Amino acid sequence: MSSREQILAAVKQHQPEASVLPSLEGLSGSMPGTLEAYRKVLEGLGGSLFEVKDEKEIPALLAEHYPHLQRIITIGSNERAWINEDPHLLENVDMAVVPGLWGVAENGAIWLTEQEVQVRVLPFICQHLAIVLPKSRILPTMHEAYEKIGAPQNGFGVFIAGPSKTADIEQSLVLGAHGAKSLVVFITEA
Amino acid sequence: MKVGLFIPCYIDQFYPQVGIATLQLLEKLGCEVEYPQGQTCCGQPMANSGYEHLTHQCNSLFIKNFADYDYIVGPSGSCVLHIKDHLHDPAAETAATHIRERIYELTEFLTDVLRVQNLPARFPCKVGLHQSCHGQRGLGLAQMSELVAAPFSKPEKLLRMVEGVELVPLDRQDECCGFGGTFCVTEEAVSVKMGKDRVVDHVKHGAEVITGTDVSCLMHMEGILRRQHAGVKVMHIAEILNQNIHEQANS
Amino acid sequence: MNRQTADHATLADRFNENEPRVDWHDQTLWWVRAKRDKMARSIPEWEQLRDTASAIKRNALGNLYEYLIQFEQQATQNGAIVHWAADAAEHNRIVTGILQQHGVRHLVKSKSMLTEECHLNPHLAANGIEVIDTDLGERIVQLAKEPPSHIVLPCIHKKKEEIGELFHEHLGTPAGNADPQFLTAAARQHLRKEFLQAKAAVTGVNFAVAETGEMVVCTNEGNADMGAHLADIHIACMGIEKIIPQRKHLGVFLRLLARSATGQPITTYSSHFRQPRAGQELHIVLVDNGRSRQLGREDFRNSLKCIRCGACMNTCPVYRRSGGHSYHTAVAGPIGAILAPNLDMKDYADLPFASTLCGSCSNVCPVKIDIHQQLYKWRQVLVKEGHTTASKTAGMKMMSGVLSAPRTYRAAGKMGRWVMRAFPGMVNNRLNPWYKQREMPAPPAQSFSQWYEKNKKS
Numbered sequence: 001m002s003s004r005e006q007i008l009a010a011v012k013q014h015q016p017e018a019s020v021l022p023s024l025e026g027l028s029g030s031m032p033g034t035l036e037a038y039r040k041v042l043e044g045l046g047g048s049l050f051e052v053k054d055e056k057e058i059p060a061l062l063a064e065h066y067p068h069l070q071r072i073i074t075i076g077s078n079e080r081a082w083i084n085e086d087p088h089l090l091e092n093v094d095m096a097v098v099p100g101l102w103g104v105a106e107n108g109a110i111w112l113t114e115q116e117v118q119v120r121v122l123p124f125i126c127q128h129l130a131i132v133l134p135k136s137r138i139l140p141t142m143h144e145a146y147e148k149i150g151a152p153q154n155g156f157g158v159f160i161a162g163p164s165k166t167a168d169i170e171q172s173l174v175l176g177a178h179g180a181k182s183l184v185v186f187i188t189e190a
Numbered sequence: 191m192k193v194g195l196f197i198p199c200y201i202d203q204f205y206p207q208v209g210i211a212t213l214q215l216l217e218k219l220g221c222e223v224e225y226p227q228g229q230t231c232c233g234q235p236m237a238n239s240g241y242e243h244l245t246h247q248c249n250s251l252f253i254k255n256f257a258d259y260d261y262i263v264g265p266s267g268s269c270v271l272h273i274k275d276h277l278h279d280p281a282a283e284t285a286a287t288h289i290r291e292r293i294y295e296l297t298e299f300l301t302d303v304l305r306v307q308n309l310p311a312r313f314p315c316k317v318g319l320h321q322s323c324h325g326q327r328g329l330g331l332a333q334m335s336e337l338v339a340a341p342f343s344k345p346e347k348l349l350r351m352v353e354g355v356e357l358v359p360l361d362r363q364d365e366c367c368g369f370g371g372t373f374c375v376t377e378e379a380v381s382v383k384m385g386k387d388r389v390v391d392h393v394k395h396g397a398e399v400i401t402g403t404d405v406s407c408l409m410h411m412e413g414i415l416r417r418q419h420a421g422v423k424v425m426h427i428a429e430i431l432n433q434n435i436h437e438q439a440n441s
Numbered sequence: 442m443n444r445q446t447a448d449h450a451t452l453a454d455r456f457n458e459n460e461p462r463v464d465w466h467d468q469t470l471w472w473v474r475a476k477r478d479k480m481a482r483s484i485p486e487w488e489q490l491r492d493t494a495s496a497i498k499r500n501a502l503g504n505l506y507e508y509l510i511q512f513e514q515q516a517t518q519n520g521a522i523v524h525w526a527a528d529a530a531e532h533n534r535i536v537t538g539i540l541q542q543h544g545v546r547h548l549v550k551s552k553s554m555l556t557e558e559c560h561l562n563p564h565l566a567a568n569g570i571e572v573i574d575t576d577l578g579e580r581i582v583q584l585a586k587e588p589p590s591h592i593v594l595p596c597i598h599k600k601k602e603e604i605g606e607l608f609h610e611h612l613g614t615p616a617g618n619a620d621p622q623f624l625t626a627a628a629r630q631h632l633r634k635e636f637l638q639a640k641a642a643v644t645g646v647n648f649a650v651a652e653t654g655e656m657v658v659c660t661n662e663g664n665a666d667m668g669a670h671l672a673d674i675h676i677a678c679m680g681i682e683k684i685i686p687q688r689k690h691l692g693v694f695l696r697l698l699a700r701s702a703t704g705q706p707i708t709t710y711s712s713h714f715r716q717p718r719a720g721q722e723l724h725i726v727l728v729d730n731g732r733s734r735q736l737g738r739e740d741f742r743n744s745l746k747c748i749r750c751g752a753c754m755n756t757c758p759v760y761r762r763s764g765g766h767s768y769h770t771a772v773a774g775p776i777g778a779i780l781a782p783n784l785d786m787k788d789y790a791d792l793p794f795a796s797t798l799c800g801s802c803s804n805v806c807p808v809k810i811d812i813h814q815q816l817y818k819w820r821q822v823l824v825k826e827g828h829t830t831a832s833k834t835a836g837m838k839m840m841s842g843v844l845s846a847p848r849t850y851r852a853a854g855k856m857g858r859w860v861m862r863a864f865p866g867m868v869n870n871r872l873n874p875w876y877k878q879r880e881m882p883a884p885p886a887q888s889f890s891q892w893y894e895k896n897k898k899s
Contacts, residue, residue, distance in 0.1 A: 004525035007681065007729045011506045014737030018503040021686060022496035024693065029486045041706060088637055088671060106484075106696070107706035120718055121670035124663045124710075142692035142707075151688070152653050155519070155716030159695070161707045164663040168578035168594065170601045171469055172621035177577060178629060178636070179663025179710065199844065202889045203854045204882040209889035213897070225893050231844040238798065238817065240824035241837040247845030327800035335478065336756065336804035338487040362471070366758045370797025377450045377795060378874040379457040383762045384797075385879070387467070413879030 024143055033105050033140035035187060042108040045162030046175050047183040054188055055132055058097060065184070066128060069094040073126070075118060087121045096126035096180075100133040102148055103185075106141045109161035110185065115154050123160060129180035131160065134190040193221045194259030196293070198269040198405075199231040205405050211428040212265040212296055218432070219304055223263075226255040234272035238371045242276065249279050249286070257285040261303065262293040265428050267325020267403045270295040274329070295329055296428055297403055301344045306351070313433040314354030318397030319346055320388065320411070321364040322404035331403060335364050345403050345427055352430060358395040365391075369410040385414045393422055400424045448791035453763035467761040469597060474755040476704025477805065484696070494697055495809040497690050498746035501682075502736065508651035508684045509727070515654025519716045521723040529559035532728045536561060536643065536676055537568050539724055543674055545570065545641045549632075551658070551665035552576040553645025554592050554749055555678050555728060557771035558784075561643075572643075573635045575664040577628050584611045590765025592772055593702045593751035598764050632664070642668030646679035647748070648694055649725075652687045655715035656725070659698060659708040666712050675717065676724045681732050682745040694748060697807035702750040735783045740818045744779045746808040753802035753812055759795055768792060775802035779815040782823065790828035793819035851890065858884040 164179030233245030368384025589595030754774030
C-alpha cells in the first residue's frame with residue numbers, strides 16, 4: 001500500500017462524524033468600510049496614504065516624497081520590457097507602482113493578483129511599493145473581501161498590509177525585512 | 191436549607207481558622223450547616239497527577255458524606271471544581287449527579303444562591319484579591335481577562351460589601367500563582383517564580399493582605415512571603431467576610 | 442535525533458538560574474499577550490469568530506478524507522505535484538529526492554514548523570544540501586545552532602547583544618552593534634543574496650483550501666514570497682490537518698491568526714499560491730506523521746485544529762518562565778505539550794505535567810482547543826500506559842489509601858502536624874522541594890474537625 005493510500009485509509013477510519021459548516025453571517029458586525037477607517041489602520045502598520053484625483057498625480061507625489069528613486073516600474077505604463085526578463089533583474093527596482101483590487105479597512109490589507117503585478121516577485125523585491133486603489137474598493141472586513149474576490153482567476157494572489165517588517169529581535173519593530181521597506185497607498189476618486 | 195460543609199483536607203489540617211470562618215459566616219447568613227465528620231479529600235491530588243483511577247474510594251466516601259444535603263459548600267474553588275468535573279460512582283451515580291449539581295464554592299454560593307446584598311462586616315485594610323484559576327476559569331467566579339466579554343467578579347462583589355476594604359489594582363489581574371497541586375514540588379523552580387511574581391504585583395500596589403477563594407494558592411504565596419519576611423499577610427476571603435463589624439483588622 | 446535526556450522540570454530549573462533573564466522573557470511575552478488582548482477587544486464579534494473558526498475546523502476534521510482527495514485533485518489540476526509522506530523520514534526523503542533530481546545543493550526555506558518537527562535541516566545537511574532559513578528569527582537561531590524556542594517568535598529567548606555578536610561572527614557586522622534596526626538591515630542584505638541565488642525554496646503552509654487547491658502562506662517579512670517567486674522549484678510542506686474547506690473560510694482564519702499571534706490586524710503578506718508560475722515546479726508534500734493517529738484519539742483530536750498562532754505560549758505563565766527549549770520539542774508550550782505525546786509518549790511524558798492547568802491557554806486559543814483539559818487527560822493516559830515512576834505510583838497509592846479511610850487520615854494528620862511542631866527540621870530541610878524557597882504552613886494544634894468535634898457537635 002502506498003503512503004497515500006495508507007494515510008487516506010487511516011484518516012477515513014479515524015475521522016469523527018461529519019458536522020455542518022457554520023454560517024459566516026454576522027461576523028463583520030458593524031465594522032466601518034470607510035477611507036478614514038482604512039487610513040487609520042494602514043498608518044498604524046507603518047504605511048502612508050495619499051488621496052489623489054487620478055493616477056496622473058502620482059509621479060509628482062513620488063518625486064516629492066521619494067526624491068532619490070532611480071528605477072521606477074509603473075504597471076500600465078508603456079515600459080513593458082521588464083515583464084519578459086528574468087525576475088531576478090528586478091532586484092534594483094526602487095519603486096513599483098501597482099494597482100490594487102480591494103482594500104480592507106479592518107486590517108489595512110490590499111488584494112492584488114499576478115494579473116495586476118505581471119511578475120509575481122515585483123511587489124516583494126522592489127525597495128518601495130506603491131499601490132493604487134480606487135476609493136470605492138474599500139471594504140469593511142475580510143469577509144466582504146473574499147465575497148468580492150470570489151473564485152481564483154489566476155495562479156497567485158496576495159493581501160499586502162503595510163511594509164515588510166519584523167520584530168524578531170527583542171520584539172523591536174523594524175520596517176523593511178525582506179520585502180518592500182515602505183508602502184504608500186494612493187487612493188483615487190474612481 | 192441543609193448545607194453540608196466541605197472542608198478540604200489541607201484546610202482541615204493546616205488552616206482550621208478558614209473552616210471556622212466559613213462555618214460561622216454561613217450560619218450568620220441563616221444557613222443550617224453540618225460538617226460530616228468522615229470527610230477527607232476530594233481526590234484532586236491524585237487525579238491531577240494522572241491517577242484519577244485511584245480516586246474511586248475517595249469518590250465513594252465523598253458521596254456517602256454529602257449525598258443527603260440540599261447544598262454542599264466548600265471554601266475552595268479548586269476542590270469544588272474537581273468534584274463538579276470528576277465525581278462519579280457507577281454504584282451511586284444518582285447521588286453523584288446530585289452532588290455535582292449542588293456543590294458550590296463559598297463565594298458563588300453567597301452571590302448566586304443566598305443572593306447576599308450586604309454583609310455586616312468591617313475590615314479596614316488594603317486588600318489584594320488573587321483570582322485563583324480553577325475558581326475563576328473553571329467555575330466562572332469572575333470574568334477571564336482573555337475573553338472579550340463583560341467583566342464581573344463574585345468574590346470582588348462580596349469584598350466590596352465589607353466596610354473599610356480597599357481593593358488594590360493589579361498589573362495582571364488573573365495570572366496563575368504557580369501552585370498547581372503537585373506542580374508546586376515537581377516544577378519547584380517555575381512554581382516559586384510564578385508565586386514570587388504574583389506576590390510582587392500585590393505588594394507593589396500596596397496590599398497589606400492578599401486574599402482569595404483558594405487556600406492552596408494562598409498557602410503557596412504565604413510560604414514565599416514568610417520566607418521573604420514581607421509583612422504582608424494572606425487571609426482566605428471567608429475570614430474577611432466573617433470579620434465582625436466590631437472587630438479590628440488585627441484580630 | 443535531537444533527543445534530550447533532561448525533562449522539562451530540570452531544563453526549567455536551569456532556565457531559572459538567571460532570574461533577571463526570566464523576568465525579561467516573561468515580560469516580553471506578556472507584552473505580546475497584552476497586544477493580543479487589545480486587538481481582540483477591538484472586534485466585538487471576537488468570541489463568535491472563535492466559535493466559527495472552531496466549527497469550521499471541526500467540519501474539516503470530520504471530512505478530512507474527502508477534503509484531502511479534493512485538495513489533491515484541485516492542486517494537481519492547478520499544475521502542482523502532490524506527494525504523500527506517512528512520517529517524518531518519508532517527508533525528508535521526498536524533499537531530498539526532489540532537490541537531488543534537480544541537482545540543488547543550496548536552498549532557502551521560510552518558516553515551517555513541520556520541517557522542524559521532521560528535522561529536515563539536519564537530514565539535508567547529511568545529504569550535502571545547504572539550507573538557509575530566511576525568517577530573521579529562524580536565521581538567528583540557525584546561526585546559533587539552536588532550535589527555535591517559539592513557533593512564531595523563534596529567537597524570543599535571545600538578547601539583542603547576543604544577536605549582534607552572532608552577526609559579527611557570521612555576517613561581519615561591526616562588533617558591539619546590537620541595534621535591531623541595523624541588524625535587520627544587515628540580515629536583509631545577507632539574505633537578499635541568498636534569495637537571488639537559490640534554485641529551490643521550501644515554504645510552510647498556513648492554510649490549504651480543498652475547494653481551490655491553493656495554499657496560503659502568511660509572513661510579515663516577505664521571505665516566503667522572495668523565496669518562492671525567485672526559485673525554479675517551490676516545495677510547500679504541510680501537515681494534513683492544514684486543510685480548510687472553502688476559500689471564504691480564509692476570511693475567518695486570517696482575521697484571527699495574526700491578532701492572536703502578535704496583536705497585529707493581519708500579517709503583512711497573506712500569499713495565495715495556486716499554480717506554479719510559468720517554468721516553475723510546485724511540489725506539495727502532505728505529511729501525516731502521527732496526525733491520522735491523533736485524529737482517532739477522541740479526547741485529543743481537537744489539537745489538530747491548531748493554526749500555530751502561539752497565543753497559548755505567550756499567555757502560559759509556565760512557558761514564559763521556563764523558555765521554549767525546556768519543552769525539548771519542535772512545538773513548545775501548552776499546544777506542544779498536547780501534540781508531542783502523540784508523537785512519542787515516552788519521550789514527552791513530562792510535558793503534560795509542565796502546567797498548573799490554569800486554563801488561560803484554552804481561553805486565548807482562536808480555534809478553541811480545550812488545551813488544559815487535554816493536558817489533564819494526557820496525564821491519565823500517560824500514567825495508565827506506564828510512563829510514570831514506580832515511586833510516584835507508590836506514593837499516590839499510599840495517599841489514596843490514607844485519604845479514603847477517615848480514621849487513618851485523621852491519625853496521620855494529627856501525627857504529621859505534631860511532628861512538624863516538635864521536629865520542624867524533619868520537613869524544613871533541603872530534601873523538601875517546597876521548603877527550598879518557601880516556608881511550610883505553621884501547623885496548628887488542632888484540625889478543623891477536632892475544633893468542630895469540641896465546639897459544635899451537639
